[in-house]
Amino acid sequence: MTEQNPYQSGAGDWGPGHPPGPSDTPPPGYGYPAAGAPAQGYGFPQQPPAGAPPMGGAPLISIGDIMVMGDQIITPAGQLPLRGAIWNATDMSHTEEKIPTHAIVLAIVFFLFCLLGLLFLLMKERKTTGYIQVTVTSAGRHHQTMIPAHGPETFPAIMGQVNYARSLSSM
Template sequence: MKDDSTPGQGGFGPAEPMPPQNGGAAYGYPGPQGGYGYPPGPAPGGAYGQDGGYAQPLVSIGDITVTADGIVTPAGKLPLSGATWTVTDMTRTEEKIPTHAIVLAVVFFVFCFLGLLFLLMKERTTAGHVQVAVNSGGRFHSTMIPVHDPLAVHHIMQQVNYARTVCA
């Protein structure tokens, strides 16, 4: 004797419904009729890059992306014309004697003070960030980009200069 409360063959509990076979979507995914918060019918705006989609990015600086038709930020889209770019370098480069050089200087001190030459070894470290800000159309957005290399600062400056030429 079999009733609805007993599990089906090979499992425990009631059997799960099979996904629709007539071209519909699987369970949990929106089908052609919409569902789960999606409006019915085709996706708005058509395919990517057509009818209101975003254009190909020309340069991306932190979370600021410059396209051929505008500047895209998390706060929204800014117009290209009249954009003012500001870059603030807030990095610092420190120079110090590494620990292994001090140890070698102490170990080799007995050889006619030649071990003191190890104290001439220097180690440079760069830390900080670069702030990039854009102001256009009465709107403002700023981003902080962490930097660990002096060449990264130069690269960010080149990206902002390219964005300035695009906006001109």
């Protein structure tokens, strides 16, 4: 008589003390569909369905939390089609120019010694605050993102990215 492994599955044999049920299919395991067979592909991440377009490769462009990959626009709210998308950018930042406090103090201190201290009042400090708002509309859905402006050069840089995204949408 040959010994059989009690955990080896055969027709009607599901381990010690388990009577065969009405069907000879094993019960579904953790993470498997009810049919007992694994889903398409093994492991994580799951494979896309057979009819889905390929989404591999690196992103073509990323503007804030909006990313363009292949022929799709990927946002936190879902995917939008790239073809025919409408892109807009709005500059909601402003730059202030003022005389810094340390320049005023130096002008007062050196004014007492010589009139050259007044040259410290020519010092200027520029500070940019605010955001650049980028919106995309496609297939009746809308998404917007706000990108912080770190300097006066931020808006032209974002506009360059938006114009590239516009050219991808028109292809």
